[in-house]
Amino acid sequence: MAQGPSPPQRSRDFGGTRQALWAGVRLAFGVPAVVLSASYLGFGALAQQVDLEIWHALFSVVTAWALPGQVALVELYADGASILAIAVAVALTNARLLPMAITLMTLVRAPGTPRWQYYLAAHWVAVTGWALAMRDCPAMPPEQRRPFFMGISLVLWTVSLLGTALGFALAGSVPSYITLGLVFLNPIYFMLVVAGDVRGVSRILAAVLGALAGPLLYLATPDWSLLLTGVGVGSLAYLVGQARAGRT
């Protein structure tokens, strides 16, 4: 995450799929693992505060593993919302996973890979691993990209479970300003991941305009704001980028 912009070249050949997997593991076993486990401290704490069992929280991490949707689910559950209302809210919150999965699964495609492998890998499409893989994978031989992504994701998945359990155990025993800091960690980390890893004029424009439009549209129409932000702002940024590329 510390490197500057680099042109996509085939400069990162790890020598094999197994080595690529370990390269992903090593990359994740640093700042990403620390911050993601700390973010899940907040989720574990939240689950404890609404009187769920630790197994509920861990089950959610294993099966869903997309933090904003999980937080929305627990908050709505605590409010007594119906299962249908919860499912709709979670689906809208997680709609970002569709374009994320399309782009990443296109990028990691390699000849001779059984199709089920992509359906398996897709379960781990989430902000941190996606941003790292989108940044690093174009420079790798195609057959090493999915193992690299899986290496990152399996580390992050594991530390998310540990963070959740620890957060559940700690909740209520630390002062409230510390709990607030833990909950704040998640959006801040996501913000810096996107700010640090986004490349190219149209994608940078999409990220900046999305940050401005997202909250404003949410005030206007909470239900449709994410969809409008994604398709509207994303398309606008794409067109501006295309126009600029056409001129030069």
Added chain:
Amino acid sequence: MTEVSLWWPFAVMLAGAAVTYAWRALGVVLSGRIAPQGKLFEWIACIAYALLSGLIARMILLPAGPLAEVPLADRLGAAILGLAVFFLARRNMPLGVVSAVAALMALSWARGAGVL
């Protein structure tokens, strides 16, 4: 703890997981038809970044959970500080995260203690 309150959350979470995975699986279905260097790929990537960025901004500016109790100025100030430190320190992720979170904790502590 009754039967219902033990098993019902599992059902709710399974429903949440199912709709979440549906997006990912649909992504795999659609991914085979797109060229990674093509314009369609770039358009979808722009949508992904805009969606992600909009969601993150909302989590900071209009949070639903415990952060809603923190004044907007504190959340915004801490986030801007984190961004500034991150870029000034040559994209140093730990330093950016720690400075933003520490700022928010310090502000919350100060308000709680009556210093602010």
